[in-house]
Structure formats: C-alpha cells, structure tokens
Amino acid sequence: MRRAEQIELALAPRPNGMSLQRWLYDELRAAILAGRLSRGARLPSSRDLAARFGLSRGTVLGVFSQLAAEGYLTGAVGRGSFVAPELPDRRLDVSDRPSTKKRDGRSLAQGGKEDTEDSAQSHGIALSTRGRLLARTAFDVSGRPGPARAFRTSQPDLDAFPFELWTRLAAKRTRRARRDLLGDGEAQGYRPLREAIAGYVGMSRGITCTADSVVVLNTVQQAIDLGARLLLDPGDAAWIEDPGYPGARFALEAAGARVIGVPVDAGGMSVEWARQHAPEARLAYVTAGRQTPLGPPLALERRLALLEWARDRGAIVIEDDYDSEYRFEGNPLAAMKSLDHDGHVIYCGTFSKVLFPALRTAYAILPDRLIDPFVAALSLTARHVPLDQQSVLHEFIADGHFGRHIRRMRMLYGERAEALKIAADRYLSGRLHVPRIIAGLDAPAFLPPGIDDADMARRAARHGVETRPLSLYAIDRPAPPGLVLGFASIDSDAIESGAIALARALEGLRHRP
Known part of the structure; x- marks a missing residue:
C-alpha cells in the first residue's frame, strides 16, 4: 500500500475571492464524498500538504480539525489523519451529479428513448449509429472465471498447459531482456515471432509466405474489424456463413456492411447461392477448416469457386482458421490460403485457443498490397502487441515446445x-x-x-x-x-x-x- 506522502492529490484551482481555508476544506470534502479519497485512506501530513500548495501549516490543521469535527476524518497522535470509515450524509451539491441512467435503470447508451429536453437536462450522452453497433457484443464482457465445467466452449485445457515451462522461458527472457524490448516495437509485430509463424504455417497449413506477410495482433476479431474498416464502405455487401460466427457478423455490421447470410450444408458455405444472390459483395468471411458452428470443412470445389469469385470481383476473403490444429482423423487439411495465388485471402490464426485464452495473441497472413495499409491501421488503433509476450511466444515456438x-x-x-x-x-x-x-x-x-x-x-x-x-x-x-x-x-x-x-x-x- 502506498504511503500518504506518495499520493499525488489533485485539487481544483482556488476561485478568486475564496479564502484558502474554505478552498482547501471544500476540495478535501469533495474528494472524500466522490470517493477519490476512499474510506480508510490516509491523508498526506499537514506539513506535506502545506508545502505542496503553498499554505501555512495552521491553515491545514484548521481544515483537518473541521473535517474531523464533522465526521469526515479520524486521527491519532503520531499516526496521521484518515478518511472516516463511515461518512456523514452526502449533500446534494456534491453527490447529485448528472447520470446516464433512466429512471427504469436502463442506460441511455443502451438505446433508452428520451425526449430532447429531458436529455439535455440530464446531460445524457447519445451514441452514434456506429457506436450503437459497436456496443453490441457476442462476448461475455465479464470473462469466464473459475475452473472450466461441462460443456464450456472455445477453451483449451488450461491444466494441461506447461505453465512451469512457460514461466521459465519468461523469466529467462526477462533476465536477458535487451533495451530494444523495452521501447516501442514494430506495429507489424516482433520479427523473430513473425518468422516463426511463417515457418509454422508453411509446414502445417501449406501456406507459402515470409515474415513480411505476417502481422501479429491481439485477436482474430481485431483482424476482422480492421479488414472490414479498410475494405468496406457503408452499404457494401459482405458474405458470411449462416449460421456463422456472431463476432464476425457484428464487426462487419459495425463497419457499415450489408451482411449477407449464406446457407451452409455438408460442404460448407454455398458459394453458388452467394454468387446468385449477392455477386456484388466485396468481402467474404469463412471458417473453411471447420465451419462455425456446424463443423464441416469447406469442400475443395467451393474453395476454388470462392477464390475465382474474389479474383473476378477484386474482393477479399477472410479465412478464420481458428482451431484447425486439432484434427483427429485423416491428414491435416491445407488452408484455403494455400490455393490463393492472386492475393485475395487474409488468413487468420490464433494462439489463444491453442495455448491459453489470456495470451491474447493472434496473427494474419496478408496479401502484399494490403500489408502497408493494414499495418498503418493497426498502428493507429492499437500500436502493437506487447513485446514481452511476443518474445516469450517466439522462444516457445523456436525451441520446439509449441509443436x-x-x-x-x-x-x-x-x-x-x-x-x-x-x-x-x-x-x-x-x-x-x-x-x-x-x-x-x-x-x-x-x-x-x-x-x-x-x-x-x-x-x-x-x-x-x-x-x-x-x-x-x-x-x-x-x-x-x-x-x-x-x-x-x-x-x-x-x-x-x-x-x-x-x-x-x-x-x-x-x-x-
């Protein structure tokens, strides 16, 4: 716990004509009632406060005495002054602040209707059209704490992960950390990790690429979001499997896309149906390796048809290869990206489902002409994935532990x-x-x-x-x-x-x- 002397207490400027003692009293009391000085918190000493704000110590002691008399502070000789564990009733001029909540408890940000006059009076904040789309989510924002139970989806076995090995690698990297790992890294990602990823997808997924085509991200969701914003204008059509991954659908809609749900059967997405009903689409999202949620891989003839459509239309296919590492029968399937000879597929993979969710590290293999704009957009919106975890992951792969x-x-x-x-x-x-x-x-x-x-x-x-x-x-x-x-x-x-x-x-x- 920090000592009181280490706390930087911010106070508003003193209004003209207000006495020093009144100003300090009002500011300390407001900080206590607003929770900026929490119950039980130790205040800086009177000597320290006086020195910081150019006051006499007598002024500070007078304020402390008044706040203590009113029940806001407690203190003991030699121990200092503390915010009281139980506070007096809050006054309306401090606690009655504008709220974004309606009387029925719904937030204005959730779309609760409010007439203009009431909204202005309550200082409610209205989301934009895109903001309302972004505020929808397919994910549990509170996370999924606690041990896994039947039948939690999309999670590997955390007990089976070699955490002791990972911890040793992390400790070794920390001891040997170079200064270049402490500053800003490349937005595209830590190059040794990108080289390791290029080697991995070449062997396991049949994709021919170099580190220059790889970009390291936090999640595949980030790749979908950036891809949609870079490639689609409002109203542009985008194909997605139906039923399909809700996270992709919401990201595309938030980018202004007109989402076209394409039927799925035993061969995966029906490309022929999509070409007949929405040939003008500029983007397609597909889980070719194992369709989400029904499971069949995209048949070879449909992969070829999808690539032909993308080439003819100048469109892009986002291939989300989210758990293809785990195939239990037959030979591993090559990625659709391995058939992409004209640069129309963004291939996405993730380590969060393969290793552990908290790793939050994914990657995309980009067509050459999309590398520069994609990396620039990543730099603008997120800068880069933390270098320390990238370097540990690189070591985990390079030493053979990943395989x-x-x-x-x-x-x-x-x-x-x-x-x-x-x-x-x-x-x-x-x-x-x-x-x-x-x-x-x-x-x-x-x-x-x-x-x-x-x-x-x-x-x-x-x-x-x-x-x-x-x-x-x-x-x-x-x-x-x-x-x-x-x-x-x-x-x-x-x-x-x-x-x-x-x-x-x-x-x-x-x-x-």
Whole structure:
C-alpha cells in the first residue's frame, strides 16, 4: 500500500475571492464524498500538504480539525489523519451529479428513448449509429472465471498447459531482456515471432509466405474489424456463413456492411447461392477448416469457386482458421490460403485457443498490397502487441515446445471427443444427437425439430451445464435447433457427469407450439 506522502492529490484551482481555508476544506470534502479519497485512506501530513500548495501549516490543521469535527476524518497522535470509515450524509451539491441512467435503470447508451429536453437536462450522452453497433457484443464482457465445467466452449485445457515451462522461458527472457524490448516495437509485430509463424504455417497449413506477410495482433476479431474498416464502405455487401460466427457478423455490421447470410450444408458455405444472390459483395468471411458452428470443412470445389469469385470481383476473403490444429482423423487439411495465388485471402490464426485464452495473441497472413495499409491501421488503433509476450511466444515456438504441445493436445482432445460421443449416445440418445467429431474444441449437438434451443441452454445452466444455443449463430434464416458443447477443457469423467446432468435438463422437454 502506498504511503500518504506518495499520493499525488489533485485539487481544483482556488476561485478568486475564496479564502484558502474554505478552498482547501471544500476540495478535501469533495474528494472524500466522490470517493477519490476512499474510506480508510490516509491523508498526506499537514506539513506535506502545506508545502505542496503553498499554505501555512495552521491553515491545514484548521481544515483537518473541521473535517474531523464533522465526521469526515479520524486521527491519532503520531499516526496521521484518515478518511472516516463511515461518512456523514452526502449533500446534494456534491453527490447529485448528472447520470446516464433512466429512471427504469436502463442506460441511455443502451438505446433508452428520451425526449430532447429531458436529455439535455440530464446531460445524457447519445451514441452514434456506429457506436450503437459497436456496443453490441457476442462476448461475455465479464470473462469466464473459475475452473472450466461441462460443456464450456472455445477453451483449451488450461491444466494441461506447461505453465512451469512457460514461466521459465519468461523469466529467462526477462533476465536477458535487451533495451530494444523495452521501447516501442514494430506495429507489424516482433520479427523473430513473425518468422516463426511463417515457418509454422508453411509446414502445417501449406501456406507459402515470409515474415513480411505476417502481422501479429491481439485477436482474430481485431483482424476482422480492421479488414472490414479498410475494405468496406457503408452499404457494401459482405458474405458470411449462416449460421456463422456472431463476432464476425457484428464487426462487419459495425463497419457499415450489408451482411449477407449464406446457407451452409455438408460442404460448407454455398458459394453458388452467394454468387446468385449477392455477386456484388466485396468481402467474404469463412471458417473453411471447420465451419462455425456446424463443423464441416469447406469442400475443395467451393474453395476454388470462392477464390475465382474474389479474383473476378477484386474482393477479399477472410479465412478464420481458428482451431484447425486439432484434427483427429485423416491428414491435416491445407488452408484455403494455400490455393490463393492472386492475393485475395487474409488468413487468420490464433494462439489463444491453442495455448491459453489470456495470451491474447493472434496473427494474419496478408496479401502484399494490403500489408502497408493494414499495418498503418493497426498502428493507429492499437500500436502493437506487447513485446514481452511476443518474445516469450517466439522462444516457445523456436525451441520446439509449441509443436510438442500441439501433438500432445491433439491426442488428448481426440480422446475427449470420443468420450463425448460415447456419453451422448449412452445418456442422450433420442433427445440430443452428437455427430461424429473429427476436429476442434467443441461440437454441435442437435435437438429434435421444434425445440427452443435458447430455452434448453437456460435449462442446462440451471443444472450446472454450460452450452451455447445454435440459434445464437443464426443470421438470415433459422439455425437447426441444437447446442454447442465444448469438450476440450474437461476430462472424461467431467464429460460423462455433464452428459448425465444434461439428460436431466432434457427431461420433460416440450416442442414449441
């Protein structure tokens, strides 16, 4: 805890004609009531305050005495003065500040209607049209604390991550830290890490590139957002899988795009449908390796058709390859970017789902003509990802730990995928169908027709089970009723227990009228 002498206490300038004692009293009391001086906080000494603000010590002691008499301060000889743990009633002139809350508790920023006069009187702040779109989110802003439970989605097993090894690497990098890691880094990212990423995607995803094509980001969501803002004008059409990733949809809409939901079947996004119904689109977002949320990879003929459309239209495809490292059957699939010979694909990958979510490090492989504007936009909006974590991640990859971790987790997650399939067949048969799981961290589970999957997800939560309804991913047409079940972050026993709890939640399930 900081000593009182270390606290820089900011006070407003003294108005003309106001006495020094009255000014200091008002400022200290306002700071206490506003919470800038919290209850129990120790004030600077009278001698220190006098020296800082050019006052006599007698003036300061007089103010302290008055505040103590009124119940705002407590003190003891030799210990100093402290803000009282219980304060007197606040006066309206201090506490009755303008609020952005309506009487019904809704924030004006959330779109609550207020007439102009009332809004002006309450000093409410109105969001712009784009601001209202940005204020929507597909993510839980409070995070997901605590240990994982069945069936948390989009999360790797944190207990299986080699944190001791990571900590040793971080400590070693700290001891050897050079001054160039303490200043500003390249907006494009730490070059040794970019070189390691280029080598990795070349071997594992079939993408031929150099470090010059790689940009390091905080998240894939950041790549989607910047790509949309750089490439789309308001009203431009953009394709997205339907059902599809809500985070991409909201980012595209916030950029002013006219989002076109493209149907998905066993071959992935229907490119032919999209070309017939919205050929004028300037951007397409696709999860080609494992479609979110239904799972099938984009068929080869559709990959080629998508690239042909992008080349003919001068459009860009954002390929979100979010968990392709974990394929449990057959050979690894090459990325669609590996077929892109004309520079129309932005390929995105993330370490947050492969290693641990708090890492918040992702990357994009860019076409040559987009590198400079993309890096400039990144510098304008976020500067760069912290250099220390980039350097540790580079060491983790360069020393071979990353590859070993992927191989170990692929085997572990494959066993858990099989455990989920067995548990679903045993406890959920006839009520929730889990298809064969061949890749990823989670899987779709389909409910009988007519079931309200959002209600089902709420029922599951009451039984201690985390799920996401497939309806959450719907865009222009209803999604098949079902749930997304994560299996990677929990062991086989927890998977079985979760299936049993989910079966209890499904009891007495009724179709929608």
